[in-house]
Amino acid sequence: MNHLPEIWGRPRNDIYGSYNPSYLKTSGPITHTSSPTVTGTSVVAVKFNGGVAIAADKLASYGSLARFTDVKRLRVFANSSVVGFGGDVSDMQYIDRLLESIDIREHYSTHGNMLNAKNLLTYLSKVFYKRRSQFNPLWNHVLVAGFDGNGAPFLSSADLLGNTFSAPHMATGFGAHLAVPILRRLFPEERPIEDITKDNAVAALQECMKVLFYRDARSLDEYSIAVITKDGVEVKEDEKVQAQSWAFAEAIRGYGAQTA
Amino acid sequence: MVSLMGHSYMGDTGTFAHTTTGQVKEHSFYPYTDNGGSTLGITGSDFAILAGDTRSVSGFNINTRFAPKVFKIGGDDETGEGAHILLSVVGFAADGNALKERLDAVVKMYKYQHGKRMSVRACAQRLSTILYQKRFFPYYVHAILAGLDEEGKGVLYSYDPVGSYEREQCRAAGSAASLIMPFLDNQVNFKNQYIPGSGEGHALEQKKAEPLPRETVEQIVRDAFTSAVERHIEVGDGLQMAIITERGIEEVFTPLKKD
Numbered sequence: 001m002n003h004l005p006e007i008w009g010r011p012r013n014d015i016y017g018s019y020n021p022s023y024l025k026t027s028g029p030i031t032h033t034s035s036p037t038v039t040g041t042s043v044v045a046v047k048f049n050g051g052v053a054i055a056a057d058k059l060a061s062y063g064s065l066a067r068f069t070d071v072k073r074l075r076v077f078a079n080s081s082v083v084g085f086g087g088d089v090s091d092m093q094y095i096d097r098l099l100e101s102i103d104i105r106e107h108y109s110t111h112g113n114m115l116n117a118k119n120l121l122t123y124l125s126k127v128f129y130k131r132r133s134q135f136n137p138l139w140n141h142v143l144v145a146g147f148d149g150n151g152a153p154f155l156s157s158a159d160l161l162g163n164t165f166s167a168p169h170m171a172t173g174f175g176a177h178l179a180v181p182i183l184r185r186l187f188p189e190e191r192p193i194e195d196i197t198k199d200n201a202v203a204a205l206q207e208c209m210k211v212l213f214y215r216d217a218r219s220l221d222e223y224s225i226a227v228i229t230k231d232g233v234e235v236k237e238d239e240k241v242q243a244q245s246w247a248f249a250e251a252i253r254g255y256g257a258q259t260a
Numbered sequence: 261m262v263s264l265m266g267h268s269y270m271g272d273t274g275t276f277a278h279t280t281t282g283q284v285k286e287h288s289f290y291p292y293t294d295n296g297g298s299t300l301g302i303t304g305s306d307f308a309i310l311a312g313d314t315r316s317v318s319g320f321n322i323n324t325r326f327a328p329k330v331f332k333i334g335g336d337d338e339t340g341e342g343a344h345i346l347l348s349v350v351g352f353a354a355d356g357n358a359l360k361e362r363l364d365a366v367v368k369m370y371k372y373q374h375g376k377r378m379s380v381r382a383c384a385q386r387l388s389t390i391l392y393q394k395r396f397f398p399y400y401v402h403a404i405l406a407g408l409d410e411e412g413k414g415v416l417y418s419y420d421p422v423g424s425y426e427r428e429q430c431r432a433a434g435s436a437a438s439l440i441m442p443f444l445d446n447q448v449n450f451k452n453q454y455i456p457g458s459g460e461g462h463a464l465e466q467k468k469a470e471p472l473p474r475e476t477v478e479q480i481v482r483d484a485f486t487s488a489v490e491r492h493i494e495v496g497d498g499l500q501m502a503i504i505t506e507r508g509i510e511e512v513f514t515p516l517k518k519d
Contacts, residue, residue: 129354132289132354161292162357162358163293163354165327166326167326177321
């Protein structure tokens with residue numbers, strides 16, 4: 001060891017050779033995200049009479065490593081809309097910053113009417129579409145929940161390609177496979193959303209989060225849930241999957257220690 | 261010591277010293293997806309119909325059962341009220357949406373700048389130009405444009421993703437186009453239909469195609485879609501039919517099988 005802190009912890013130059021500075025070169029081809037790094041899994045949301053409920057667990061995975069376990073993936077906007085993020089967490093934080101600057105800018109403008117969830121979705125989908133057209137995507141799939149210009153409950157999604165679609169209940173990632181069928185069974189299309197109470201919606205999301213925790217390997221039993229009504233947004237960020245039952249696990253045969 | 265990459269590494273040549281040869285990571289981001297669905301347009305003597313199913317898929321997932329593919333172009337407000345042109349887009353939905361918004365803006369700007377409505381012919385040429393401008397990163401959509409021509413007859417233009425276009429009597433596009441188009445050839449253009457007793461063998465006379473009445477065309481559209489739903493998994497849920505006449509645009513939604 002010598003007095004130069006920059007080489008502390010490095011292999012000795014006289015034995016291993018000095019650091020190859022070409023690793024640090026800033027020239028060369030521009031690289032873009034070609035796959036996400038730290039990721040969040042599903043976001044699940046459902047409309048009900050007078051609002052929308054949305055939930056996402058608090059895990060951020062690094063591949064199969066459960067890297068961060070306290071990540072808030074629901075972002076409240078102007079106390080009237082919520083954006084739920086699936087996909088890359090750093091891109092989520094970047095978008096969060098974009099939304100923050102819009103929020104501030106809109107608050108300074110004097111006209112007084114704030115951007116609604118529909119406006120937010122339009123904005124986000126244009127950001128996504130622009131970035132995908134530059135071959136530099138923001139690797140997210142988001143759900144936007146809130147109200148449209150007419151004051152009706154609004155729920156829609158935007159993905160990294162700039163695609164948007166809307167439905168009475170929707171989910172991103174694994175939730176599209178596991179949660180949507182549950183929600184479709186609980187709230188069939190024939191049933192108008194006026195028949196669905198806030199409690200129905202929240203209970204359905206709790207059920208979905210449980211199934212997702214059981215069957216999605218990159219999920220967590222701690223989650224955030226937000227309920228958006230005309231009165232504002234009510235967010236709970238320390239929810240936990242209740243009444244877990246792992247009794248079925250004993251009945252699983254065919255791998256592991258058991259042979260038959 | 262000179263590396264292949266041209267940047268030589270002139271230091272101690274220890275055991276672990278090595279240069280980074282240009283291993284460029286592959287770009288695996290694919291900017292398109294196929295959202296499925298099908299569209300169909302047929303013209304008559306004083307109307308044009310554009311129709312599409314309302315299912316949106318990605319892979320084997322149904323994104324939503326209600327995502328309309330037929331848009332009013334050049335309307336006065338968000339609802340498309342006052343529009344005189346119809347556009348259907350099928351393929352990659354995000355591109356379709358971007359294309360629709362571009363064309364809508366163009367038609368509106370034309371009206372503001374010239375003080376008159378853009379003709380469907382001019383709009384058709386403009387759409388081709390918009391598509392061709394992105395020749396090397398195309399809008400991945402099959403577009404169909406419909407309206408009424410200068411004489412009040414139904415017109416329909418169909419496009420490929422890079423802007424090649426043609427005026428036609430009828431056209432099916434999208435994932436079930438290969439199922440619907442032959443049916444249309446037979447039922448609208450009367451292909452392979454001959455006039456009975458007009459001759460023997462090759463001397464048989466072809467039945468001549470002529471504009472069909474609106475009720476017939478609507479029924480053909482419904483039949484085409486119900487049949488496509490049976491055999492194509494990406495088509496279903498709902499049928500959106502937009503009919504443009506001199507009185508304006510009527511829009512009808514009817515259910516299709518949801519399986």
